[in-house]
Each structure stands twice: as C-alpha cells, then as structure tokens.
Amino acid sequence: MTYIPISPHERDAMLETIGVKSLDDLFEAVPAKHRFPNLNLPPALTEMEAMNELSGLAQANENVRSDLISFLGAGMYNHYIPSVVDHILRRGEFYTAYTPYQPEISQGTLQAIFEYQSLMAALTGMDVSNASHYDGATATAEAVNLAYAQFRGKRKKVVISPTVHPHYRAVIRTYAQGMELEIAGDEQSLVSNLDVATDSTETLISLTDDKTCLVIVQYPDFFGRVYDYTKLIDAAHARGALVCVVANPTALALFKTPGAMGADIVVGEGQPLGIPMWYGGPSVGFFTTRKSYVHKMAGRLVGETIDNRGQRAYVLTLTAREQHIKRERATSNICTNQGLIALGTAVYLSVLGKKGLRQVAELCYQKAHYAASQLSQIDGMGLCFTEPFFHEFALCVNRPVKEVNNHLLDHGIIGGYDLGQDYPALKDHMLIAVTEMNSKQDIDVLVEVLSEVSHD
Amino acid sequence: MNTPANLKYTKSDEWFDPETGAMGLSDYAQSQLSDIVFVEILVDEGDNIEVGKPIASVESVKASAEIYASAGGTVTGVNKALADKPETLNSDPYGEGWMVKVAGGTAADGMDSAAYEKYCEERSH
Numbered sequence: 001m002t003y004i005p006i007s008p009h010e011r012d013a014m015l016e017t018i019g020v021k022s023l024d025d026l027f028e029a030v031p032a033k034h035r036f037p038n039l040n041l042p043p044a045l046t047e048m049e050a051m052n053e054l055s056g057l058a059q060a061n062e063n064v065r066s067d068l069i070s071f072l073g074a075g076m077y078n079h080y081i082p083s084v085v086d087h088i089l090r091r092g093e094f095y096t097a098y099t100p101y102q103p104e105i106s107q108g109t110l111q112a113i114f115e116y117q118s119l120m121a122a123l124t125g126m127d128v129s130n131a132s133h134y135d136g137a138t139a140t141a142e143a144v145n146l147a148y149a150q151f152r153g154k155r156k157k158v159v160i161s162p163t164v165h166p167h168y169r170a171v172i173r174t175y176a177q178g179m180e181l182e183i184a185g186d187e188q189s190l191v192s193n194l195d196v197a198t199d200s201t202e203t204l205i206s207l208t209d210d211k212t213c214l215v216i217v218q219y220p221d222f223f224g225r226v227y228d229y230t231k232l233i234d235a236a237h238a239r240g241a242l243v244c245v246v247a248n249p250t251a252l253a254l255f256k257t258p259g260a261m262g263a264d265i266v267v268g269e270g271q272p273l274g275i276p277m278w279y280g281g282p283s284v285g286f287f288t289t290r291k292s293y294v295h296k297m298a299g300r301l302v303g304e305t306i307d308n309r310g311q312r313a314y315v316l317t318l319t320a321r322e323q324h325i326k327r328e329r330a331t332s333n334i335c336t337n338q339g340l341i342a343l344g345t346a347v348y349l350s351v352l353g354k355k356g357l358r359q360v361a362e363l364c365y366q367k368a369h370y371a372a373s374q375l376s377q378i379d380g381m382g383l384c385f386t387e388p389f390f391h392e393f394a395l396c397v398n399r400p401v402k403e404v405n406n407h408l409l410d411h412g413i414i415g416g417y418d419l420g421q422d423y424p425a426l427k428d429h430m431l432i433a434v435t436e437m438n439s440k441q442d443i444d445v446l447v448e449v450l451s452e453v454s455h456d
Numbered sequence: 457m458n459t460p461a462n463l464k465y466t467k468s469d470e471w472f473d474p475e476t477g478a479m480g481l482s483d484y485a486q487s488q489l490s491d492i493v494f495v496e497i498l499v500d501e502g503d504n505i506e507v508g509k510p511i512a513s514v515e516s517v518k519a520s521a522e523i524y525a526s527a528g529g530t531v532t533g534v535n536k537a538l539a540d541k542p543e544t545l546n547s548d549p550y551g552e553g554w555m556v557k558v559a560g561g562t563a564a565d566g567m568d569s570a571a572y573e574k575y576c577e578e579r580s581h
Contacts, residue, residue: 152498295494295515318493320515329513329522
C-alpha cells in the first residue's frame, strides 16, 4: 500500500484556495535569519566513529541492573523481567505502539490486547478492562472523565485522598481544567497536616456528598500502607458516588482485590509488570471497571466474536462511544492505547502465572518488612507509620533526605524518595521501596550505611 | 418503511405522538443506524425541555446519534427499560421504543406521515 500524502497539483490547489503563492510564503512570519540558522555542527562521522561516540555516552549511564542498588520506588519499581518479555516485544509483528487503524486484519495484535484485558480484569477483580492508557496518572484522570460523564456533568465534585500519588493528583488537575470540577480532599492545608496523612478515611467520607461523582484512593497508598476500603466504598455508594482505586498490580497478587471491596473503577501503573523503569517511561496505565460503566469508559476495547466461518475472531467493540465517532460527546479524547507496553505486561503475567506473581509479591513483602525492622533499630531513625504496609514504607532519617541520599550514592545505593517535596510535614522522611531485586545483603548494606549516617 | 399516520415527524427523524405526549426515534432512523447497542436518556422526569434540545444519545455498532426533542414541555415519563434493552429501538421504535413523554407542551412543526415518507425517500437516492 503506497502512501502519497499530497501531489504537487493538490498542493498548488490548496495554496490557491488560501491565497498564497508559494509554500515559502507560509513561513514569512518567521524572521529570515531564523529560518535556516547556522547549526554549527561538527564534521560528519563515519558509522564506526558514531558508534564509538554513542557507546561512550551510553557507558556514562548507571543502571540498577549492574551498577547500583535501588531502594527508590514511589510509583515505578525495580522488578526482575524474564528475558522472554523483551523477546516477544521485539518481534516485528508486534513492534508498534499502536492499535492498528484497520484493526480486524491484525488478529494477533487484537488477541494480545484481549489477553491483556482479561488478565487485568482478573487481577483487579473487575468485569472489564480497556486496551490501556499512557500511564497510571492518565488512567486515573480518565476515571474522573468516566465518573463526570456517568452523571452527565450533574455531579461536579471529586474527592481525592491526599495519599494518592502527588503526580497523579497533578495530572488530574491538568485534565480537569475547563471542566468546572471541584477537587476536594487533598488541598495543601490538608496535605501539610500529618494527621490527615495518617488516615484520611473519615475525612474522605465526610467530604463525599450528593454532588460528588468520584472518590479516589490509592492501594497501597503513596506511603505503602494497605487499607481495606470496603467501608469507605460503601459510604460513597450510599451518597451515590463512584469510587476509583489506584492500585499497585503486584500488590493485588497478595491482598484483597479492589473489586472485592466494591470499587467501581480500578486503575494503576502497569510498569511493575515486566516493564523496565527506563528513566521514567514509556509506561502503561491499566483501567478496569464494572460492565455497567463500559459505555462511559475511554480508550479502545477488544472483544471476542465468531467470524462468518464460525471461527473465533477478535474485533474492536463498542467503538461508537469513542471520540473518532462520537466527537465532542465522547467521554474522552483518548482513543489510542499503549499496545506494545501492554503486551509486555501480558507476556510477563502469563510467564509468571498466578502463583509466580504471588511469589514476587511475597518476596517484596517479606524483604520490605525485614528492611523496615532493621532500619527502625538505627539510633535517631524510625518508621513513620504503624499501619500494615506492602513493599514501601516511610522512614524518618532526621536530617535532609538529599544529604542522606548523596551519602548513599557514594556507596552505590539509590536511596528513597524525599517525601518532604510533597508533604511538608514529612520533611526529613524518605520513602523506601524494597522488591525481590534487593538481596538480604543489599538491605544489610543499606542499614550499615544509614547507621554510619546517623552517627555522623 | 413504517410511518404510522397518527404521529408527527421531524427532519432529524424523531416522532411525536400528540395524543400520548410520547416521542422517540423513527423506523427510518433505526434502520439507518443498524443494530443499536446503547441508549442513554439525557433528561429526567420533571425537567422542562424545549424542541430541538438533546433528549437521548444512541450508539449503534457503527454510529452514534443524538436524539432531539420533537416537542417541548414537562417530562412526565422516561423509558428506563431501554437502558437494558437498547435493541427495542430496532424492533419496536414506535411502541416499546418510546423514549420520553411530555405534558403541557407544544410539538415542533412536524411533518405528517405522507410528507415524512417522501422526505425519507428523497434522501435514499
């Protein structure tokens, strides 16, 4: 299939229509001296020289596979990735980020997305999953779009727990611009207050009223703590509001699913499922919900059907709800997905299986609890919270986190996330993440180096 | 094409029954949309609606359409059963497929069945 975007004849016709003589005339607004600036580039290199240059640059990077021990999480986690994941992703048949625009001729791609959707629905305990979003933050913002559309804009309040990831809360605010939404629950005054950061359930319930379309909580929360949100969800439902749970997918292998708690929407970051941290992305956001809300769900949706020969086949289904058909009346302007990365998570989950993923979650849990118990014994340091946690916890280090992290880096360790950036009351606290990638020896080194710091 | 003589029709393919105050989507419109898979009524009982304002949103397997009020007035009934059985709009557009009922209002300058049939035929060519 050839693709010729525009013929000279068509171009001339368009220029004539808008009353412009030549293509160059369209660039007149750009001052002439800036149109073709002298780029002052060095002489061209041969391929061999370029490879040398780029390899040298690449070697300057340090990574968590061979150079550094990482205890940094806060939304992205260092997990082991079976080599088969990358092997499948690099197959030419799959190597595109997009759902194809003539989807039904790409049965393999559709089947892969269908498998991804099935795995996500099972993991979260929900009925239906879309084909994915860009990342956890945008998936969470799409939950707001769903809830807003579900009540046809008549409920304009969203209640967000202050312990939802700070970046996600920022992205929701970006998405909500112009929607006349009231966002309550995580105002700076509440976030600054440590009491609220400790347990916000009662506050969230009291903020939820008959104008609230959605309540958003995180599971485990940003500080790694695990709560059963059943009571909160029941209270929100009693006021007619929907509830979205932002979940860590690894944790779902170990704990009660948000579906079992009664959540209406479950979203989250898919990166922990076999995707490298890649200096921050690309990533994938999962989005699952109840069948009754599927018409208000954004994104693509693959369904299984039977073709005219009675064979199993896959199609994009319920497409009329999407913006390329429904235009401004659609829930969202998103009608793409993270096809390649979603495939990576599906391969990861199918390789590990139900038991394997639970094993990963158990290793994270046990190692994190070992680390927490050792670290809490260091003089002048202590755990910030007493609630049950998964694989992340807040540690008070009683001095600037930046200082501590610089010291750790000198010992080849990436330290925890500086919580004071987002929660002023948690100044001098770091959020430490422990996964199956951290050996007991790694943890003992962390404890040793931090003990030195506390005696400085 | 089925166009009952007791109804009035709009250019955007809705019908209105002056006797019952019911309105909905015409048989011609449902056949153009093909299999309807989703219906959302956009008004509630007690709302005051004006002619030409959206009262419902419909999705078929390939298209999406807004349904506009073919009469104004106070909404006295909303067909909630359609949400679970959107295919009713295909099978019985003038009966079980009614969408909204109004009282005390005025109908749009609607076509009678003969004029509407002609209008549909012209568009088919």
